[in-house]
Amino acid sequence: MDSAPPKKDGLPSESEVARYLRNHPGFFLNNEDILSELKLTHQTGKVVNLAERQVEILRERNMDMRSRLSKLLENATRNDELFERSKNLILTLIESKRAEELSNNLCRNLVSDFDDIDYASLILFADPNRVGSSVLRVVSPEQAQQQIGSLLRGKKAICGVLRPEELSFLFGQHADHIGSAALMPVQAGNIDGVIAIASKNPQHFKSSMGTLFLEYIAEVVNRCLPKLMKGPFL
Incomplete structure:
Protein backbone atom coordinates (compact mmCIF):
# COMPACT_ATOMS: atom_id res chain seq x y z
CA MET A 1 0.00 0.00 0.00
CA SER A 96 51.54 -50.56 -9.60
CA LYS A 97 53.13 -53.96 -8.86
CA ARG A 98 55.12 -53.07 -5.74
CA ALA A 99 54.76 -50.70 -2.83
CA GLU A 100 57.86 -48.80 -3.95
CA GLU A 101 56.40 -48.42 -7.43
CA LEU A 102 53.12 -47.10 -6.05
CA SER A 103 54.97 -44.53 -3.94
CA ASN A 104 57.10 -43.40 -6.87
CA ASN A 105 54.12 -43.21 -9.23
CA LEU A 106 52.09 -41.25 -6.70
CA CYS A 107 54.76 -38.63 -6.06
CA ARG A 108 55.89 -38.34 -9.68
CA ASN A 109 52.37 -37.92 -11.09
CA LEU A 110 51.31 -35.42 -8.45
CA VAL A 111 54.26 -33.19 -9.25
CA SER A 112 54.22 -33.57 -13.04
CA ASP A 113 50.47 -33.48 -13.73
CA PHE A 114 48.99 -31.06 -11.21
CA ASP A 115 49.58 -27.32 -11.21
CA ASP A 116 51.36 -25.73 -8.24
CA ILE A 117 52.35 -29.09 -6.72
CA ASP A 118 56.11 -28.91 -6.62
CA TYR A 119 56.89 -31.63 -4.07
CA ALA A 120 55.15 -34.77 -2.87
CA SER A 121 55.94 -37.59 -0.48
CA LEU A 122 54.40 -40.73 0.96
CA ILE A 123 55.59 -41.69 4.44
CA LEU A 124 54.56 -44.83 6.34
CA PHE A 125 54.82 -45.24 10.10
CA ALA A 126 56.27 -48.64 11.00
CA ASP A 127 59.49 -50.27 12.15
CA PRO A 128 62.01 -49.50 9.34
CA ASN A 129 63.99 -52.64 10.21
CA ARG A 130 61.02 -54.81 9.33
CA VAL A 131 60.46 -53.23 5.94
CA GLY A 132 62.90 -54.53 3.37
CA SER A 133 62.94 -51.50 1.09
CA SER A 134 65.49 -48.79 0.51
CA VAL A 135 63.07 -46.76 -1.64
CA LEU A 136 59.83 -46.73 0.33
CA ARG A 137 60.13 -44.18 3.12
CA VAL A 138 59.26 -45.70 6.50
CA VAL A 139 59.73 -44.06 9.90
CA SER A 140 58.83 -45.28 13.35
CA PRO A 141 55.44 -44.21 14.78
CA GLU A 142 57.31 -42.63 17.70
CA GLN A 143 59.38 -40.44 15.36
CA ALA A 144 56.28 -39.44 13.40
CA GLN A 145 54.48 -38.41 16.59
CA GLN A 146 57.47 -36.44 17.75
CA GLN A 147 57.87 -34.56 14.47
CA ILE A 148 54.32 -34.05 13.18
CA GLY A 149 52.09 -35.33 15.96
CA SER A 150 50.06 -32.12 16.09
CA LEU A 151 49.26 -32.44 12.38
CA LEU A 152 48.01 -36.00 12.77
CA ARG A 153 45.88 -35.43 15.84
CA GLY A 154 42.63 -34.78 14.00
CA LYS A 155 43.19 -37.52 11.39
CA LYS A 156 42.02 -35.08 8.72
CA ALA A 157 43.59 -33.22 5.83
CA ILE A 158 45.47 -30.04 6.75
CA CYS A 159 46.43 -27.19 4.44
CA GLY A 160 48.50 -24.08 5.05
CA VAL A 161 51.93 -22.89 6.11
CA LEU A 162 53.73 -25.47 8.24
CA ARG A 163 56.59 -25.09 10.71
CA PRO A 164 60.17 -25.56 9.44
CA GLU A 165 60.69 -28.76 11.46
CA GLU A 166 57.47 -30.23 10.04
CA LEU A 167 58.48 -29.38 6.49
CA SER A 168 61.92 -30.85 7.07
CA PHE A 169 60.40 -34.12 8.25
CA LEU A 170 57.93 -34.31 5.35
CA PHE A 171 60.09 -33.09 2.47
CA GLY A 172 63.70 -33.36 3.61
CA GLN A 173 66.17 -31.25 1.63
CA HIS A 174 63.37 -29.44 -0.22
CA ALA A 175 61.94 -27.88 2.96
CA ASP A 176 63.61 -24.50 2.45
CA HIS A 177 61.92 -24.04 -0.93
CA ILE A 178 58.36 -24.69 0.26
CA GLY A 179 55.84 -21.91 0.73
CA SER A 180 52.72 -23.89 1.68
CA ALA A 181 51.74 -27.52 2.03
CA ALA A 182 48.91 -29.99 2.55
CA LEU A 183 48.86 -33.45 4.07
CA MET A 184 46.39 -36.26 4.46
CA PRO A 185 46.71 -39.22 6.85
CA VAL A 186 46.52 -42.68 5.29
CA GLN A 187 45.99 -46.12 6.78
CA ALA A 188 47.37 -48.92 4.65
CA GLY A 189 46.27 -52.08 6.39
CA ASN A 190 47.59 -51.88 9.94
CA ILE A 191 50.11 -49.17 9.07
CA ASP A 192 49.40 -45.48 9.41
CA GLY A 193 51.11 -42.91 7.24
CA VAL A 194 50.70 -39.62 5.47
CA ILE A 195 50.59 -38.17 1.95
CA ALA A 196 52.15 -34.72 1.81
CA ILE A 197 52.18 -32.29 -1.10
CA ALA A 198 53.73 -28.83 -1.24
CA SER A 199 54.01 -25.72 -3.37
CA LYS A 200 56.61 -23.01 -3.64
CA ASN A 201 53.73 -20.56 -3.59
CA PRO A 202 52.91 -19.51 0.02
CA GLN A 203 49.35 -18.67 -1.04
CA HIS A 204 48.49 -21.90 -2.85
CA PHE A 205 47.55 -24.20 0.03
CA LYS A 206 45.28 -22.39 2.49
CA SER A 207 43.35 -23.61 5.51
CA SER A 208 40.12 -22.56 3.78
CA MET A 209 40.60 -24.64 0.64
CA GLY A 210 38.76 -27.89 -0.01
CA THR A 211 40.53 -31.22 0.54
CA LEU A 212 38.22 -33.60 -1.32
CA PHE A 213 40.84 -34.42 -3.95
CA LEU A 214 43.49 -35.27 -1.36
CA GLU A 215 41.04 -37.39 0.61
CA TYR A 216 40.12 -39.24 -2.57
CA ILE A 217 43.76 -40.01 -3.40
CA ALA A 218 44.39 -41.14 0.17
CA GLU A 219 41.45 -43.54 -0.04
CA VAL A 220 42.88 -45.11 -3.20
CA VAL A 221 46.26 -45.54 -1.49
CA ASN A 222 44.50 -47.09 1.51
CA ARG A 223 42.96 -49.70 -0.79
CA CYS A 224 45.92 -50.41 -3.07
CA LEU A 225 48.98 -50.31 -0.82
CA PRO A 226 48.13 -53.17 1.61
CA LYS A 227 47.92 -55.59 -1.32
CA LEU A 228 51.49 -54.69 -2.29
CA MET A 229 52.99 -54.82 1.20
CA LYS A 230 54.55 -58.03 2.45
CA GLY A 231 55.85 -58.89 5.86
CA PRO A 232 54.73 -59.40 9.47
CA PHE A 233 54.41 -55.67 10.08
CA LEU A 234 50.99 -55.58 8.33
Missing part, protein backbone atom coordinates in the same frame (compact mmCIF):
# COMPACT_ATOMS: atom_id res chain seq x y z
CA ASP A 2 1.24 3.50 -0.85
CA SER A 3 2.05 5.22 2.43
CA ALA A 4 3.15 8.49 0.82
CA PRO A 5 0.98 11.47 1.88
CA PRO A 6 -1.25 12.93 -0.81
CA LYS A 7 0.34 15.79 -2.68
CA LYS A 8 -1.22 19.22 -2.31
CA ASP A 9 -1.02 19.91 -6.04
CA GLY A 10 -3.23 16.91 -6.77
CA LEU A 11 -0.57 15.19 -8.87
CA PRO A 12 0.29 11.51 -8.24
CA SER A 13 3.30 10.75 -6.08
CA GLU A 14 6.46 9.12 -7.46
CA SER A 15 5.53 5.79 -5.88
CA GLU A 16 2.10 5.95 -7.51
CA VAL A 17 3.67 6.63 -10.90
CA ALA A 18 6.15 3.79 -10.39
CA ARG A 19 3.36 1.40 -9.39
CA TYR A 20 1.28 2.38 -12.37
CA LEU A 21 4.16 1.80 -14.81
CA ARG A 22 4.90 -1.59 -13.26
CA ASN A 23 1.27 -2.57 -13.61
CA HIS A 24 1.15 -1.29 -17.20
CA PRO A 25 4.44 -2.36 -18.83
CA GLY A 26 3.06 -1.55 -22.28
CA PHE A 27 2.43 2.10 -21.46
CA PHE A 28 5.36 3.43 -23.49
CA LEU A 29 4.45 1.24 -26.47
CA ASN A 30 1.28 3.27 -26.80
CA ASN A 31 3.02 6.53 -25.96
CA GLU A 32 6.30 6.40 -27.84
CA ASP A 33 6.47 10.17 -28.16
CA ILE A 34 6.98 10.42 -24.40
CA LEU A 35 10.13 8.29 -24.58
CA SER A 36 11.96 10.89 -26.63
CA GLU A 37 11.03 13.60 -24.15
CA LEU A 38 12.20 11.75 -21.03
CA LYS A 39 15.77 12.61 -20.05
CA LEU A 40 18.10 10.74 -17.69
CA THR A 41 21.44 11.81 -16.30
CA HIS A 42 24.12 9.15 -16.78
CA GLN A 43 26.91 8.57 -14.24
CA THR A 44 29.23 10.41 -16.58
CA GLY A 45 27.01 13.49 -16.39
CA LYS A 46 25.78 13.06 -19.95
CA VAL A 47 22.04 13.51 -20.45
CA VAL A 48 20.40 10.71 -22.47
CA ASN A 49 16.81 9.80 -23.19
CA LEU A 50 15.12 6.75 -21.69
CA ALA A 51 15.42 4.59 -24.78
CA GLU A 52 19.18 5.18 -24.99
CA ARG A 53 19.56 4.35 -21.32
CA GLN A 54 17.58 1.13 -21.74
CA VAL A 55 19.82 0.09 -24.61
CA GLU A 56 22.87 0.86 -22.49
CA ILE A 57 21.52 -1.19 -19.58
CA LEU A 58 20.84 -4.14 -21.87
CA ARG A 59 24.34 -3.85 -23.29
CA GLU A 60 25.84 -3.86 -19.79
CA ARG A 61 23.76 -6.88 -18.80
CA ASN A 62 24.81 -8.66 -21.97
CA MET A 63 28.48 -8.04 -21.17
CA ASP A 64 27.95 -9.29 -17.62
CA MET A 65 26.26 -12.47 -18.86
CA ARG A 66 29.06 -13.07 -21.35
CA SER A 67 31.60 -12.68 -18.56
CA ARG A 68 29.73 -15.17 -16.37
CA LEU A 69 29.40 -17.65 -19.23
CA SER A 70 33.11 -17.34 -19.96
CA LYS A 71 33.94 -18.11 -16.33
CA LEU A 72 31.62 -21.12 -16.36
CA LEU A 73 33.32 -22.46 -19.49
CA GLU A 74 36.75 -21.91 -17.94
CA ASN A 75 35.69 -23.79 -14.80
CA ALA A 76 34.25 -26.61 -16.89
CA THR A 77 37.50 -26.89 -18.82
CA ARG A 78 39.56 -26.97 -15.62
CA ASN A 79 37.26 -29.61 -14.14
CA ASP A 80 37.61 -31.76 -17.25
CA GLU A 81 41.40 -31.46 -17.08
CA LEU A 82 41.42 -32.28 -13.36
CA PHE A 83 39.24 -35.32 -13.98
CA GLU A 84 41.55 -36.64 -16.70
CA ARG A 85 44.65 -36.11 -14.58
CA SER A 86 43.00 -37.72 -11.57
CA LYS A 87 41.89 -40.67 -13.67
CA ASN A 88 45.41 -41.19 -15.00
CA LEU A 89 46.83 -41.00 -11.48
CA ILE A 90 44.34 -43.53 -10.12
CA LEU A 91 44.97 -45.96 -12.97
CA THR A 92 48.72 -45.65 -12.42
CA LEU A 93 48.32 -46.44 -8.72
CA ILE A 94 46.08 -49.43 -9.43
CA GLU A 95 48.56 -50.80 -11.97
Whole structure:
Protein backbone atom coordinates (compact mmCIF):
# COMPACT_ATOMS: atom_id res chain seq x y z
CA MET A 1 0.00 0.00 0.00
CA ASP A 2 1.24 3.50 -0.85
CA SER A 3 2.05 5.22 2.43
CA ALA A 4 3.15 8.49 0.82
CA PRO A 5 0.98 11.47 1.88
CA PRO A 6 -1.25 12.93 -0.81
CA LYS A 7 0.34 15.79 -2.68
CA LYS A 8 -1.22 19.22 -2.31
CA ASP A 9 -1.02 19.91 -6.04
CA GLY A 10 -3.23 16.91 -6.77
CA LEU A 11 -0.57 15.19 -8.87
CA PRO A 12 0.29 11.51 -8.24
CA SER A 13 3.30 10.75 -6.08
CA GLU A 14 6.46 9.12 -7.46
CA SER A 15 5.53 5.79 -5.88
CA GLU A 16 2.10 5.95 -7.51
CA VAL A 17 3.67 6.63 -10.90
CA ALA A 18 6.15 3.79 -10.39
CA ARG A 19 3.36 1.40 -9.39
CA TYR A 20 1.28 2.38 -12.37
CA LEU A 21 4.16 1.80 -14.81
CA ARG A 22 4.90 -1.59 -13.26
CA ASN A 23 1.27 -2.57 -13.61
CA HIS A 24 1.15 -1.29 -17.20
CA PRO A 25 4.44 -2.36 -18.83
CA GLY A 26 3.06 -1.55 -22.28
CA PHE A 27 2.43 2.10 -21.46
CA PHE A 28 5.36 3.43 -23.49
CA LEU A 29 4.45 1.24 -26.47
CA ASN A 30 1.28 3.27 -26.80
CA ASN A 31 3.02 6.53 -25.96
CA GLU A 32 6.30 6.40 -27.84
CA ASP A 33 6.47 10.17 -28.16
CA ILE A 34 6.98 10.42 -24.40
CA LEU A 35 10.13 8.29 -24.58
CA SER A 36 11.96 10.89 -26.63
CA GLU A 37 11.03 13.60 -24.15
CA LEU A 38 12.20 11.75 -21.03
CA LYS A 39 15.77 12.61 -20.05
CA LEU A 40 18.10 10.74 -17.69
CA THR A 41 21.44 11.81 -16.30
CA HIS A 42 24.12 9.15 -16.78
CA GLN A 43 26.91 8.57 -14.24
CA THR A 44 29.23 10.41 -16.58
CA GLY A 45 27.01 13.49 -16.39
CA LYS A 46 25.78 13.06 -19.95
CA VAL A 47 22.04 13.51 -20.45
CA VAL A 48 20.40 10.71 -22.47
CA ASN A 49 16.81 9.80 -23.19
CA LEU A 50 15.12 6.75 -21.69
CA ALA A 51 15.42 4.59 -24.78
CA GLU A 52 19.18 5.18 -24.99
CA ARG A 53 19.56 4.35 -21.32
CA GLN A 54 17.58 1.13 -21.74
CA VAL A 55 19.82 0.09 -24.61
CA GLU A 56 22.87 0.86 -22.49
CA ILE A 57 21.52 -1.19 -19.58
CA LEU A 58 20.84 -4.14 -21.87
CA ARG A 59 24.34 -3.85 -23.29
CA GLU A 60 25.84 -3.86 -19.79
CA ARG A 61 23.76 -6.88 -18.80
CA ASN A 62 24.81 -8.66 -21.97
CA MET A 63 28.48 -8.04 -21.17
CA ASP A 64 27.95 -9.29 -17.62
CA MET A 65 26.26 -12.47 -18.86
CA ARG A 66 29.06 -13.07 -21.35
CA SER A 67 31.60 -12.68 -18.56
CA ARG A 68 29.73 -15.17 -16.37
CA LEU A 69 29.40 -17.65 -19.23
CA SER A 70 33.11 -17.34 -19.96
CA LYS A 71 33.94 -18.11 -16.33
CA LEU A 72 31.62 -21.12 -16.36
CA LEU A 73 33.32 -22.46 -19.49
CA GLU A 74 36.75 -21.91 -17.94
CA ASN A 75 35.69 -23.79 -14.80
CA ALA A 76 34.25 -26.61 -16.89
CA THR A 77 37.50 -26.89 -18.82
CA ARG A 78 39.56 -26.97 -15.62
CA ASN A 79 37.26 -29.61 -14.14
CA ASP A 80 37.61 -31.76 -17.25
CA GLU A 81 41.40 -31.46 -17.08
CA LEU A 82 41.42 -32.28 -13.36
CA PHE A 83 39.24 -35.32 -13.98
CA GLU A 84 41.55 -36.64 -16.70
CA ARG A 85 44.65 -36.11 -14.58
CA SER A 86 43.00 -37.72 -11.57
CA LYS A 87 41.89 -40.67 -13.67
CA ASN A 88 45.41 -41.19 -15.00
CA LEU A 89 46.83 -41.00 -11.48
CA ILE A 90 44.34 -43.53 -10.12
CA LEU A 91 44.97 -45.96 -12.97
CA THR A 92 48.72 -45.65 -12.42
CA LEU A 93 48.32 -46.44 -8.72
CA ILE A 94 46.08 -49.43 -9.43
CA GLU A 95 48.56 -50.80 -11.97
CA SER A 96 51.54 -50.56 -9.60
CA LYS A 97 53.13 -53.96 -8.86
CA ARG A 98 55.12 -53.07 -5.74
CA ALA A 99 54.76 -50.70 -2.83
CA GLU A 100 57.86 -48.80 -3.95
CA GLU A 101 56.40 -48.42 -7.43
CA LEU A 102 53.12 -47.10 -6.05
CA SER A 103 54.97 -44.53 -3.94
CA ASN A 104 57.10 -43.40 -6.87
CA ASN A 105 54.12 -43.21 -9.23
CA LEU A 106 52.09 -41.25 -6.70
CA CYS A 107 54.76 -38.63 -6.06
CA ARG A 108 55.89 -38.34 -9.68
CA ASN A 109 52.37 -37.92 -11.09
CA LEU A 110 51.31 -35.42 -8.45
CA VAL A 111 54.26 -33.19 -9.25
CA SER A 112 54.22 -33.57 -13.04
CA ASP A 113 50.47 -33.48 -13.73
CA PHE A 114 48.99 -31.06 -11.21
CA ASP A 115 49.58 -27.32 -11.21
CA ASP A 116 51.36 -25.73 -8.24
CA ILE A 117 52.35 -29.09 -6.72
CA ASP A 118 56.11 -28.91 -6.62
CA TYR A 119 56.89 -31.63 -4.07
CA ALA A 120 55.15 -34.77 -2.87
CA SER A 121 55.94 -37.59 -0.48
CA LEU A 122 54.40 -40.73 0.96
CA ILE A 123 55.59 -41.69 4.44
CA LEU A 124 54.56 -44.83 6.34
CA PHE A 125 54.82 -45.24 10.10
CA ALA A 126 56.27 -48.64 11.00
CA ASP A 127 59.49 -50.27 12.15
CA PRO A 128 62.01 -49.50 9.34
CA ASN A 129 63.99 -52.64 10.21
CA ARG A 130 61.02 -54.81 9.33
CA VAL A 131 60.46 -53.23 5.94
CA GLY A 132 62.90 -54.53 3.37
CA SER A 133 62.94 -51.50 1.09
CA SER A 134 65.49 -48.79 0.51
CA VAL A 135 63.07 -46.76 -1.64
CA LEU A 136 59.83 -46.73 0.33
CA ARG A 137 60.13 -44.18 3.12
CA VAL A 138 59.26 -45.70 6.50
CA VAL A 139 59.73 -44.06 9.90
CA SER A 140 58.83 -45.28 13.35
CA PRO A 141 55.44 -44.21 14.78
CA GLU A 142 57.31 -42.63 17.70
CA GLN A 143 59.38 -40.44 15.36
CA ALA A 144 56.28 -39.44 13.40
CA GLN A 145 54.48 -38.41 16.59
CA GLN A 146 57.47 -36.44 17.75
CA GLN A 147 57.87 -34.56 14.47
CA ILE A 148 54.32 -34.05 13.18
CA GLY A 149 52.09 -35.33 15.96
CA SER A 150 50.06 -32.12 16.09
CA LEU A 151 49.26 -32.44 12.38
CA LEU A 152 48.01 -36.00 12.77
CA ARG A 153 45.88 -35.43 15.84
CA GLY A 154 42.63 -34.78 14.00
CA LYS A 155 43.19 -37.52 11.39
CA LYS A 156 42.02 -35.08 8.72
CA ALA A 157 43.59 -33.22 5.83
CA ILE A 158 45.47 -30.04 6.75
CA CYS A 159 46.43 -27.19 4.44
CA GLY A 160 48.50 -24.08 5.05
CA VAL A 161 51.93 -22.89 6.11
CA LEU A 162 53.73 -25.47 8.24
CA ARG A 163 56.59 -25.09 10.71
CA PRO A 164 60.17 -25.56 9.44
CA GLU A 165 60.69 -28.76 11.46
CA GLU A 166 57.47 -30.23 10.04
CA LEU A 167 58.48 -29.38 6.49
CA SER A 168 61.92 -30.85 7.07
CA PHE A 169 60.40 -34.12 8.25
CA LEU A 170 57.93 -34.31 5.35
CA PHE A 171 60.09 -33.09 2.47
CA GLY A 172 63.70 -33.36 3.61
CA GLN A 173 66.17 -31.25 1.63
CA HIS A 174 63.37 -29.44 -0.22
CA ALA A 175 61.94 -27.88 2.96
CA ASP A 176 63.61 -24.50 2.45
CA HIS A 177 61.92 -24.04 -0.93
CA ILE A 178 58.36 -24.69 0.26
CA GLY A 179 55.84 -21.91 0.73
CA SER A 180 52.72 -23.89 1.68
CA ALA A 181 51.74 -27.52 2.03
CA ALA A 182 48.91 -29.99 2.55
CA LEU A 183 48.86 -33.45 4.07
CA MET A 184 46.39 -36.26 4.46
CA PRO A 185 46.71 -39.22 6.85
CA VAL A 186 46.52 -42.68 5.29
CA GLN A 187 45.99 -46.12 6.78
CA ALA A 188 47.37 -48.92 4.65
CA GLY A 189 46.27 -52.08 6.39
CA ASN A 190 47.59 -51.88 9.94
CA ILE A 191 50.11 -49.17 9.07
CA ASP A 192 49.40 -45.48 9.41
CA GLY A 193 51.11 -42.91 7.24
CA VAL A 194 50.70 -39.62 5.47
CA ILE A 195 50.59 -38.17 1.95
CA ALA A 196 52.15 -34.72 1.81
CA ILE A 197 52.18 -32.29 -1.10
CA ALA A 198 53.73 -28.83 -1.24
CA SER A 199 54.01 -25.72 -3.37
CA LYS A 200 56.61 -23.01 -3.64
CA ASN A 201 53.73 -20.56 -3.59
CA PRO A 202 52.91 -19.51 0.02
CA GLN A 203 49.35 -18.67 -1.04
CA HIS A 204 48.49 -21.90 -2.85
CA PHE A 205 47.55 -24.20 0.03
CA LYS A 206 45.28 -22.39 2.49
CA SER A 207 43.35 -23.61 5.51
CA SER A 208 40.12 -22.56 3.78
CA MET A 209 40.60 -24.64 0.64
CA GLY A 210 38.76 -27.89 -0.01
CA THR A 211 40.53 -31.22 0.54
CA LEU A 212 38.22 -33.60 -1.32
CA PHE A 213 40.84 -34.42 -3.95
CA LEU A 214 43.49 -35.27 -1.36
CA GLU A 215 41.04 -37.39 0.61
CA TYR A 216 40.12 -39.24 -2.57
CA ILE A 217 43.76 -40.01 -3.40
CA ALA A 218 44.39 -41.14 0.17
CA GLU A 219 41.45 -43.54 -0.04
CA VAL A 220 42.88 -45.11 -3.20
CA VAL A 221 46.26 -45.54 -1.49
CA ASN A 222 44.50 -47.09 1.51
CA ARG A 223 42.96 -49.70 -0.79
CA CYS A 224 45.92 -50.41 -3.07
CA LEU A 225 48.98 -50.31 -0.82
CA PRO A 226 48.13 -53.17 1.61
CA LYS A 227 47.92 -55.59 -1.32
CA LEU A 228 51.49 -54.69 -2.29
CA MET A 229 52.99 -54.82 1.20
CA LYS A 230 54.55 -58.03 2.45
CA GLY A 231 55.85 -58.89 5.86
CA PRO A 232 54.73 -59.40 9.47
CA PHE A 233 54.41 -55.67 10.08
CA LEU A 234 50.99 -55.58 8.33
